[in-house]
Amino acid sequence: MEIEIISFGKIAEFMANRRLTVDGIETTAQLKDLLEKEFPALADIKYKLAVNKTIIQETAELKSGDIVAFMPPFSGG
Amino acid sequence: MASERYHRQLILEGFGASAQSKLTAAKVLVIGAGGLGCPALQYLAAAGVGLIGIADDDTVALSNLHRQILYTTNDIGRLKAKVAALRLHAMNPEIEFVVHVLRIETNNVLEILKDYDFVLDGSDNFESRYLINDACALLKKPLIFAAVADYEGQLAIFNATDEKGETTNYRDLFPIAPKPGEIANCADNGVIGVLPGIMGTMAASETIKLITGIGRPLINKLLHYNILSNEQYELAIIAGNDYQLPQNEADLMAFKYNHISLxxxxxxxxxxxxxxxxxxxxxxxxxxxxxxxxxxxxxxxxxxxxxxxxxxxxxxxxxxxxxxxxxxxxxxxxxxxxxxxxxxxxxxxxxxxxxxxxxxxxxxxxx
Missing domain, CATH: 3.40.250.10 (Rhodanese-like domain)
Incomplete structure (x- = not known):
């Protein structure tokens, strides 16, 4: 299954946008676990996940071709 | 006189006198007269928003001037809210300004917000942003949110009802505030002046759309903007339940917005x-x-x-x-x-x- 990862803000500094071919990943929770292992800094930062441009409030099922965005909060003004 | 001032927007198809009278009747509070607040204030005042509140307790510093474009070198050391009101009054003396020289805190936020119809958050820290969000949610005031980090900006409208009858707030996106140091602010990380200029102007634009009912305001949407690539990415926000909002004034007063001690x-x-x-x-x-x-x-x-x-x-x-x-x-x-x-x-x-x-x-x- 192929998933497109898009990251913003501080997250983009260590996890560049990419297409991932992942096997055995069925949910956003599993994807988070996988990426937090590869990028430990991700586990230390608050962010919201969006699947295909809609944020998710619960773990969501993933299907091939989904675009998953990682959005951290900004506070500057 | 007044109609000549606003002539170019009065003759605009889909805007006209009815939109202008909505602007005249509107009361907007801009929190933070800094990088986001300055351009937002300029366009709201120029467009003829009838009453504009300016809340800021800070004074002008030399390092502000590359992005806080209402101020001059001679203003260094003077109160931003007062200088801003002076400049804006010179630009448009036909509207009213209310200066709040204070920091928005739990003990004053509800009292100040209650007199306004719309709140534009141009503050620069998470403590204020969560407090303003919660107070707007409690008072059911539409909140126009703009924020920047490095070369990127965010823009959203909360506590306004979309076409499906739904409202969301900042905590639906980020239920709890990051720890100090987890996400840097402009003072720590730097900012290019034009970025809050763009985001503040877009916040003013969303405010005007919300007041006049034109176009499609960013209700329950988060718009991300990257100044380096000029790319925009828009996310739909849906309500979550991973948080507790203060239910009344006592709740809000008891809430610790600066609870994360170092x-x-x-x-x-x-x-x-x-x-x-x-x-x-x-x-x-x-x-x-x-x-x-x-x-x-x-x-x-x-x-x-x-x-x-x-x-x-x-x-x-x-x-x-x-x-x-x-x-x-x-x-x-x-x-x-x-x-x-x-x-x-x-x-x-x-x-x-x-x-x-x-x-x-x-x-x-x-x-």
Whole structure:
């Protein structure tokens, strides 16, 4: 299954946008676990996940071709 | 006179006199007269918003001038809110300004916000942003949110009803504030002046759309903008339930917006293996902070139910257990609950939150 990862803000500094071919990943929770292992800094930062441009409030099922965005909060003004 | 001032927008197809009279009747509070606030204030004043509040307790500094374009070098050391009102009055003397020389805090936010129809948050820190969000949610005031970080900006409208009748707030995006240092601000990281210029102008544009009812305002949407690539990315926001908003003034006053102290101890987030170890110990209390209707239901003989909605009552009682583990659906509310307990007990007890919550460790709880 192929998933497109898009990251913003501080997250983009260590996890560049990419297409991932992942096997055995069925949910956003599993994807988070996988990426937090590869990028430990991700586990230390608050962010919201969006699947295909809609944020998710619960773990969501993933299907091939989904675009998953990682959005951290900004506070500057 | 007035009609000549606004002539170019009055003749605009789809705008006209009715939109202009809505602007004249509108009362908008701009919080923060800085990088976002300056351009937002200029365009709101120029467009003819009838009453504009300016809330800021800061004075002009030389390092502000590359992005806070209402001020001159001669203004250094003067109060931003007062200088801004002076400049804006010169630009448009036909509208009214109210200057609030203060920092928005729990003890003044509701009193100040209640006199306005719309709030534009151009503040520069998470403490203010969460407070402004919660106060707007409590008072049901539409909130226009703009923020920047490095070369990127965010823009959204909260507490306004979309075409489906739904409203969202900032906590639907980010239920709890980041820890200090987790996300840098402009003072730490730097900012290119034109970025808050763009985001502040877009915030003014959204405010004008919201007031006049033209176009498609960013209600329940988060727009991300990257100044380096000129790319925009828009996310739809849906309501979540991983947080508790203050329900009344007393609640809001009791809320600790600057609760994240720089001194340890902080809440310790644990996994299910550590939870299992703790469960073996005699002096461990396990607390499920979810509301009673949430599923899966846990064995109440093992997990004491203390829903977040009544957590304040629980805080006023004393717990004997030495170890307290807070549990919720996703491990977000449990952090807030654990922080409240750790403030009460300090170093005298070990307070834990189950990271990822019941959803992450489903098999542990269901078997």
């Amino acid at each position: 001194t340890e101890p902080m809440v310790i987030e644990i996994d299910a293996t550590t939870l299992k170890d703790l469960q073996q110990k005699t002096s461990t209390l396990l607390i499920d902070v979810r509301e009673i209707h949430e599923v899966p239901a846990l064995d109440q003989a093992i997990y004491r139910q203390v829903p977040m909605s009544s957590f304040n009552d629980f805080l006023s009682t004393d717990v004997e257990a030495q170890n307290i583990v807070l549990i919720c659906q996703h491990g977000i509310r449990s952090v807030a609950a654990a922080e409240a307990l750790s403030e009460k007990y300090g170093n005298t007890k070990n307070i834990y939150s189950l990271k990822g919550g019941i959803v992450k460790w489903r098999n542990y709880f269901i078997n």
